[in-house]
Each structure stands twice: as C-alpha cells, then as structure tokens.
Amino acid sequence: MEGNSNASGGKCPFMHGSNTETNQSVMDWWPNALNLDILHQHDTKVNPLGKDFNYQKALKSLDVEALKKDVTSLMTDSQDWWPADWGHYGGLMIRMAWHAAGSYRIADGRGGGGTGNQRFAPLNSWPDNVSLDKARRLLWPIKKKYGNKVSWADLIILAGTIAYESMGLKTYGFAFGREDIWAPEKDVYWGAEKEWLAPSDGRYDDVSKPETMENPLAAVQMGLIYVNPEGVNGSPDPIKTGAQVRETFKRMAMNDEETVALTAGGHTVGKAHGNGDASILGPNPESAPVEEQGFGWSNPTRSGVGRDTVTSGIEGAWTTYPTKWDNGYFHMLFNHEWELRKSPAGAHQWEPVSIKEDDMPVDVEDMTTRYNPIMTDADMAMKMDPIYKEISLKFKDDFEAFSDAFARAWFKLTHRDMGPKDRWFGPDVPVEDLIWQDPIPKGKSDYNVEAVKAKIADSGLTISELVSTAWDSARTFRGSDFRGGANGARIRLAPQKDWAGNEPEKLSKVLSVLEPIAADFSISVADTIVLAGNVGVEKAIRNAGMDVKVAFAPGRGDASQDMTDTDSFAPLEPLADGFRNWQKKDYVVSPEEMLLDRAQLMELTAPEMTVLIGGMRVMGTNYGGTKHGVFTNNVGALTNDFFVNLTDMAYKWKPADNWVYEIVDRKSGTVKWTATRIDLVFGSNSILRSYAEVYAQDDSKEKFVNDFVNAWVKVMNADRFDLA
Structure with a gap:
C-alpha cells in the first residue's frame, strides 16, 4: 500500500524533538525529582575544540601585541553597519565587558566574565544587556583572525580594558587565561522570578533592608546586573538606591571606595540610550527569528543606532567629553543642582537645573547640537549618601587618586573570578600580589615523600582524622571562581579554623600533630595535610585487602594570615x-x-x-x-x-x-x-x-577502590593550577 496514514492525514511523520511544546522533559513530569543536570552541564561532548585542546598552551602562541593593536583599531574603525557614538566604540565595549564581569557574586563564586557565558542565554538576552549582541559581533572579525589562541571570554574583557586605554586611562594590567564554555550555565541561580524586571520585593525579606536580599543573589531584579538605575523598583530615591548599591557591590567583594570609583569610572565615558519607545523593540536574541542570526532588539520604525538607540531607557551622557578619560563626572555631579525629569523613553533620570551650553555633551551624530547631561539614581547616591559623598569629593579634588583607584577596581572587577596567578598569562600581568587574589607562596617539592608518610602513619592519628582533615581542607575549592582548596593550608587560619563544619576541636588536635611533622621536614603544612589524607586512604585500602598507592604532587605552599582576606573567605564556609x-x-x-x-x-x-x-x-x-x-x-x-x-x-x-x-x-x-x-x-x-x-x-571491588582514589586525587589537586 502506498503512502503513510499519518502523513496522508496531514500529521508530521517525524518524531518531534525535545524543544517542542508537546514533548515534556523528565523534570516537567516529575518536578520534585532530584535534577542532576548541573553535574553534567559542561560535558566534553559539547566542546567543539576536543578533549585534547589546552587553552593555556594555545595562549603561548598568541601575539598579544598584535591582538591589542587590532582591538585598539577597532574602537574607531568599522563604522558601517553599526555606527558608534561619536565614532568611538569605547562605551559599548566597556559596557559589554562590565556586564560580563559584573554578574559575578562572591557568595558562590558564580557568574562573572571568566567563561564567556554572555554568549548564551539567559545573559545574552537580559534586559540589561540590550545591544551587547552588537558589541560581540563587532569583535567577531578579530576572534576569527586569532582563532583558538584567544577565547571569547578573554577577548570580551580585553575589549573593555583596551577601550579605557584608548580613551586615556592608564590601566592596572590585564591577564589572559579565561577558558570558554560551550553551553549555557545551568548551575547559576539568577532568581525565582518568572518575568524579567519583576519587582524586587520577592528577593528580600524586607526590600527596605538590602542586607535581607536572598543569597546568593547580588542584583536587585531579574535581568539586571546591579541596581535599577531609576531607583528601588523604579521609584527614585538616591538614599535608598545608595543602600542597595552598597549591598550589591558588597556581594561582589567591593568596598565603598571601590564602589564609588567603579560607578564614576563607568559613567565617565559613554552614554545611556533611551531616545525612543522601548516597547516597540523586537524580541531579544534568544527569541528572535532565524533571519536575525543571533541579533535582537531590532527597531522596526527607526535606525536603532546613534541618536535612535534604545537600551536602558535613560537618555544622555554623564560628562562633557564622553570619549575622554577625565574627572568630568565628579565636576558635573557636584557643580550643578539636579532635578528629576523623564527621558524620551519615559524613564526617570536626573538633569541639571541649569548648565552652560559649553558644558553640555554634543550629540552622538551631530557635533553642533548639544544636550543635557544626565545622572541616574545611583549616580545621585554618590552625592547624597554621606559615605559615598566623602569619597567622591576626595576623588573630585585628586584626579590621580581617582584614576588609580578605578584602574585597580576595574582590574579586580574583571579578574576576580580568574583564581590564582598560576592561571594567568600575558605580558601585562601585574607583579604585585593582591590580597583578593588569595596569594600562596611556592612550596618545597624536593623532599622524601615516603619518609613524611611514614612519620604520619606512626603519629597515632586515626584513618577518620587523617582523611576528614584533608577533605575539609580541600572541599572549599570552587570551580566557579577557582578559590579555596587545600593549597595554602588556610584551614589552620581564621576564619576557616573556627568554622563549625571543620570541627575546630578535632582540627586543632590533628594540626598539633601534623604541624611539627611539617616543621621536621621543612615542608608546607598544606602538603602534610594532603599527605595525611593519602596515608589514611592507603591504610583503608590495605584494610580492605588491597594495595593501591594514592598519587601525590608535592609543592603546595602555606599562606599566612596577612595573605588572607577573612571577610571574603567567609562565603566559602560550608553550610x-x-x-x-x-x-x-x-x-x-x-x-x-x-x-x-x-x-x-x-x-x-x-x-x-x-x-x-x-x-x-x-x-x-x-x-x-x-x-x-x-x-x-x-x-x-x-x-x-x-x-x-x-x-x-x-x-x-x-x-x-x-x-x-x-x-x-x-x-x-x-x-x-x-x-x-x-x-x-x-x-x-x-x-x-x-x-x-x-x-x-x-x-x-577493585573498580570501586581505583575510582575512589582517582576522585580523591582530583579533589586534593583541584587547586593545583601549576600542574596543568
């Protein structure tokens, strides 16, 4: 018989894929089931570079100076399909890099610019990231040229740094070493909201008390990087907004001075865009039709570029010269009185009550036309919050201090999630060790490992004490921002030595035995703790009737209390x-x-x-x-x-x-x-x-032991980036 009964009936003869509305997932059917997806999300099968590709090795063949030259040229070239404001892409590239790095939060180390995650949903389609699809596409010819020698993650952050340099800032440095992911990050909890920019009340026990924001979140609303620029839930009040700014930047491990420097430095250049009706913009990149080819937010009635650009809804530049690194932000903020007005898009923004025409920034397309500068509610907090005001006035009167503070804060913002210097590459890596890098001195590696193990084995410590202490030391490692781990032996320092999960009394007993052994052999306590764990595992293996050696790589160092930022280590405490x-x-x-x-x-x-x-x-x-x-x-x-x-x-x-x-x-x-x-x-x-x-x-039985040993060694060496 010819034909197909389903097809002849007008039905599709093929099995529908998992992206169809009719095919529910296991979690749709059983929403309370334990979802293991976060353990499988970065399977090597999704990586087109293959399991043998090593980015750290690829970086060694990168012509860094040629790349920097190309990125610098990009800032004022290629003005055809997406013309830049004032002919300079600096503001756009800075916003792209900032919004990549600024998604980091210290509570769980997730987010940040270290993985190139801005290429994927949900970040590529966040309301706060409107038009950043254009910034990444402008970088594509450079990425194409240098290929796998530079990751998207590195290129995105580099573009922001070069943008500042091209406008006159002496930056603090730059490190390559961020490795790309190839699928959306399912492990990052961005909030429970079901709609973008939903009122922030649901994130707080009490929205008037910013410290009650749900952990591990840092942004005040779904789809924002930091705070609502129009005020809490869109209601202007600089004092209340300032309190939210302080909390959200604190959750990025930034203090008040760094917060002021970043706020001012971010708004010294570029502009906000709101010259039009945001409601008529097309769908975001993830929702856009196939012919958009990854672009989103198209403007159906106007050009969508230059003076027609709509992103945040706020419209205007902050300074007189928005493509120049200067002290104009503070002078503009403090030399004028400001009043609330509405942008063409209907957003709340602050504008000067009166201003000389020469102090106004020029139009992005027409140098003969000038418009009022603007300030957001967060900007006004830099003037009205007493603590922020004091810092701002200091920076207003000391441009060098402001520039240095911003350069360092920008470096911290864009490198906070990269981990120790062993993961960093390039000629611009700063020599100075910074406390937020969790510095660890190099340890001794040429010693008799078996002699140390024998001394530990005869110490009287039990298998449980040996293994659990090594585990507690290593389990703090976070692959999200490469912090924690056994290297440095910070388990013996505040705050870790007092964490309830580390059983302080038992820990003190074990360390009182292991530390003298380390001193006898002139080796690190960090190595000794890991060796102790290995001794315990090997004893347990022998008790099971087998003999398997646990691999060990010497060379860990011991951090000191002075090298340890106790406040920033607090979020690593296991609950x-x-x-x-x-x-x-x-x-x-x-x-x-x-x-x-x-x-x-x-x-x-x-x-x-x-x-x-x-x-x-x-x-x-x-x-x-x-x-x-x-x-x-x-x-x-x-x-x-x-x-x-x-x-x-x-x-x-x-x-x-x-x-x-x-x-x-x-x-x-x-x-x-x-x-x-x-x-x-x-x-x-x-x-x-x-x-x-x-x-x-x-x-x-043998497979179990061998698999356990391999997993154990992986945990003990998770922070040994020097072994890569």
Missing part, C-alpha cells in the same frame, strides 16, 4: 557537606540538593560524587562520628559495603526523625543501620542508583 553527612541546620533546600551544589562547585561528576560518598562512609569520616550511612561492619576499610548494603533487598527503609531514616531487617524487624536523605538518595534516584549498582556488583 552543609553531604560527603561527611553534615548540615549546619535545616534549610529550605533539601540536603541532597545542597550535596549537588557542593559537588558541582568542586567540579565533580555524578559518578565521582557517588564513589566518594561510598568511600567516605565506610572509612568513618562522618561529622562528629555519627553512624548514619555507615553501612559496614568493617569501618576503616575501603570496601564497597555502602553500595552492597544500600541495594540489598534484605532490608527496608523507614523515616525515623527529621532527615534520619532506619534501615530495618525485613525478617527480624531489627534496626540494622541508620541513614540520612543523602545516603538513601543513592538508592532512590534512578540515575544515582544506576551508579550505586555498578559499585555494588561482586566484580566491582
């Missing part, structure tokens, strides 16, 4: 650690979700997370020595017993108290073990159970 079956208190988020967050920050895969949990349990490393999840009669031996007993159908499971469960023998009814939700999720979640079953198999 929960599922690997040690511990939570500081009950949270709205489930324990298993907090485990996934910790694992993802540590750059662990789901199988690595699974095998580490199983090994940590049987070695008896639970916080406080609890027995939850210790499904073995041979504690201290690195066996696969956790998985064997978790999947054994001789038992059933029932809730006991809070997040604790009892594992009951089906025949006798006696309680065999206790467990937490963290333990049982490896049997209840279908994906995690599939991993647990692999390790529970009779033929997986």
Whole structure:
C-alpha cells in the first residue's frame, strides 16, 4: 500500500524533538525529582575544540601585541553597519565587558566574565544587556583572525580594558587565561522570578533592608546586573538606591571606595540610550527569528543606532567629553543642582537645573547640537549618601587618586573570578600580589615523600582524622571562581579554623600533630595535610585487602594570615557537606540538593560524587562520628559495603526523625543501620542508583577502590593550577 496514514492525514511523520511544546522533559513530569543536570552541564561532548585542546598552551602562541593593536583599531574603525557614538566604540565595549564581569557574586563564586557565558542565554538576552549582541559581533572579525589562541571570554574583557586605554586611562594590567564554555550555565541561580524586571520585593525579606536580599543573589531584579538605575523598583530615591548599591557591590567583594570609583569610572565615558519607545523593540536574541542570526532588539520604525538607540531607557551622557578619560563626572555631579525629569523613553533620570551650553555633551551624530547631561539614581547616591559623598569629593579634588583607584577596581572587577596567578598569562600581568587574589607562596617539592608518610602513619592519628582533615581542607575549592582548596593550608587560619563544619576541636588536635611533622621536614603544612589524607586512604585500602598507592604532587605552599582576606573567605564556609553527612541546620533546600551544589562547585561528576560518598562512609569520616550511612561492619576499610548494603533487598527503609531514616531487617524487624536523605538518595534516584549498582556488583571491588582514589586525587589537586 502506498503512502503513510499519518502523513496522508496531514500529521508530521517525524518524531518531534525535545524543544517542542508537546514533548515534556523528565523534570516537567516529575518536578520534585532530584535534577542532576548541573553535574553534567559542561560535558566534553559539547566542546567543539576536543578533549585534547589546552587553552593555556594555545595562549603561548598568541601575539598579544598584535591582538591589542587590532582591538585598539577597532574602537574607531568599522563604522558601517553599526555606527558608534561619536565614532568611538569605547562605551559599548566597556559596557559589554562590565556586564560580563559584573554578574559575578562572591557568595558562590558564580557568574562573572571568566567563561564567556554572555554568549548564551539567559545573559545574552537580559534586559540589561540590550545591544551587547552588537558589541560581540563587532569583535567577531578579530576572534576569527586569532582563532583558538584567544577565547571569547578573554577577548570580551580585553575589549573593555583596551577601550579605557584608548580613551586615556592608564590601566592596572590585564591577564589572559579565561577558558570558554560551550553551553549555557545551568548551575547559576539568577532568581525565582518568572518575568524579567519583576519587582524586587520577592528577593528580600524586607526590600527596605538590602542586607535581607536572598543569597546568593547580588542584583536587585531579574535581568539586571546591579541596581535599577531609576531607583528601588523604579521609584527614585538616591538614599535608598545608595543602600542597595552598597549591598550589591558588597556581594561582589567591593568596598565603598571601590564602589564609588567603579560607578564614576563607568559613567565617565559613554552614554545611556533611551531616545525612543522601548516597547516597540523586537524580541531579544534568544527569541528572535532565524533571519536575525543571533541579533535582537531590532527597531522596526527607526535606525536603532546613534541618536535612535534604545537600551536602558535613560537618555544622555554623564560628562562633557564622553570619549575622554577625565574627572568630568565628579565636576558635573557636584557643580550643578539636579532635578528629576523623564527621558524620551519615559524613564526617570536626573538633569541639571541649569548648565552652560559649553558644558553640555554634543550629540552622538551631530557635533553642533548639544544636550543635557544626565545622572541616574545611583549616580545621585554618590552625592547624597554621606559615605559615598566623602569619597567622591576626595576623588573630585585628586584626579590621580581617582584614576588609580578605578584602574585597580576595574582590574579586580574583571579578574576576580580568574583564581590564582598560576592561571594567568600575558605580558601585562601585574607583579604585585593582591590580597583578593588569595596569594600562596611556592612550596618545597624536593623532599622524601615516603619518609613524611611514614612519620604520619606512626603519629597515632586515626584513618577518620587523617582523611576528614584533608577533605575539609580541600572541599572549599570552587570551580566557579577557582578559590579555596587545600593549597595554602588556610584551614589552620581564621576564619576557616573556627568554622563549625571543620570541627575546630578535632582540627586543632590533628594540626598539633601534623604541624611539627611539617616543621621536621621543612615542608608546607598544606602538603602534610594532603599527605595525611593519602596515608589514611592507603591504610583503608590495605584494610580492605588491597594495595593501591594514592598519587601525590608535592609543592603546595602555606599562606599566612596577612595573605588572607577573612571577610571574603567567609562565603566559602560550608553550610552543609553531604560527603561527611553534615548540615549546619535545616534549610529550605533539601540536603541532597545542597550535596549537588557542593559537588558541582568542586567540579565533580555524578559518578565521582557517588564513589566518594561510598568511600567516605565506610572509612568513618562522618561529622562528629555519627553512624548514619555507615553501612559496614568493617569501618576503616575501603570496601564497597555502602553500595552492597544500600541495594540489598534484605532490608527496608523507614523515616525515623527529621532527615534520619532506619534501615530495618525485613525478617527480624531489627534496626540494622541508620541513614540520612543523602545516603538513601543513592538508592532512590534512578540515575544515582544506576551508579550505586555498578559499585555494588561482586566484580566491582577493585573498580570501586581505583575510582575512589582517582576522585580523591582530583579533589586534593583541584587547586593545583601549576600542574596543568
């Protein structure tokens, strides 16, 4: 018979893809299921450069000076399809770089410009990022020319830095080393809102108290980088806006002086765009039709460029000479009285009550026409907030101090998420070590490792003490901004030595034994702590009847208290650690979700997370020595017993108290073990159970040990960028 019944009936003969409205995902059907996607998001399969590509090696062949020259030329060239304001792309490129870097927040280290994430949703389509699609496309010929020798992430930040230099600022420096991602970042929580620019009240316990903003968020509304430029929820009030500015910049690890410098420096050049009706703009890049080819926000009635540009809705420049680095911002702010007015787009903005025509900035297209300068509500806070005002007046009277403060703050803004200097490349990397870089001196590497291990093994410390101390030292590592980790041995310094999750009393005991050993061999405490963990793991392996060596790379150094910014380290404190079956208190988020967050920050895969949990349990490393999840009669031996007993159908499971469960023998009814939700999720979640079953198999005893050792070494070396 000819034809197809479905096709003849007018139906599509093909299976619809996952992007269709009719094909729901697993999470759509079961929204309360544990979503493991964040552990799989940057799978090597999505990377077109291949698993063998090494960006740090590629950078060594980059002609940095030629690249900088090309980017400098771009600032005033290529004016055809997207003409620049006043013939200079500086303001646009700075905004692009700023909005890439400015999404960073210190609470979890996520966001920032270190991954090139601005190329993807949601950032490429945020309301605050209107027209930045054009900035990236202007850079494309340069990216095409230099190829894989420079990442998009580096190029975006470099463009902003070169823009400032081309307008007269002496910058503090620049480092290459940001490696691109190739898919949207699913791990970043940008807020619970379901619409862009929804009122910010939902982010606060009390919107009048900025410190009550939900963690880890830093921006006041969904789709904004920082604060609403028109005021809190669009209602102008510079004092209230100033309080929000202070909190949001604090959540980026910026102090008041850095905040003033960045605000003023960002508005010394360029302009805001609101000369038109924002409501008629076309869809954002992610929603635009295919013929737009990645562009968004098209203007259907006007040119959309020059004086017709609409982005924030606020319209005007802040200074008389918006393509020149000068002190015009502060002089404009303090030498005039300001009043609220509306932009052509209807946005609240501040304009001078009176001003000489010569002090007005000229039109972006017509040098003979001048318009009023403007200030946003945040700008007015620099004049009306008492603390900001004092700093602003200092900068007004000392241009060199302002320029230096801004250059340093810009450098910090654009490099905060890059991690230690071992990841940095290029001739413009500053020599000075800055405290926010978490500096660590180089450690000794030419010593007798086996002799140190023997001394540790004879120290009297238990497997649990050895392993848990090394784990606690290393688990602070965050792949989001490359902070934390075992290198530096900051677990012995404030604030880490006093963190509840590090069991201070036990930690003090272990360090009192390990520190003299380190001194005897003239090596770092950091190396000694990691070696101690390895000794504990190797003992546990031997107790399981096998003999496997744990790889070790010497050379860690010890940071001092003076090298440690205690305030900025506070957000690294773990509030929960599922690997040690511990939570500081009950949270709205489930324990298993907090485990996934910790694992993802540590750059662990789901199988690595699974095998580490199983090994940590049987070695008896639970916080406080609890027995939850210790499904073995041979504690201290690195066996696969956790998985064997978790999947054994001789038992059933029932809730006991809070997040604790009892594992009951089906025949006798006696309680065999206790467990937490963290333990049982490896049997209840279908994906995690599939991993647990692999390790529970009779033929997986050696595989379990080898996989555990590999995952353990990965955690211990996560911050060893010098090994790359």
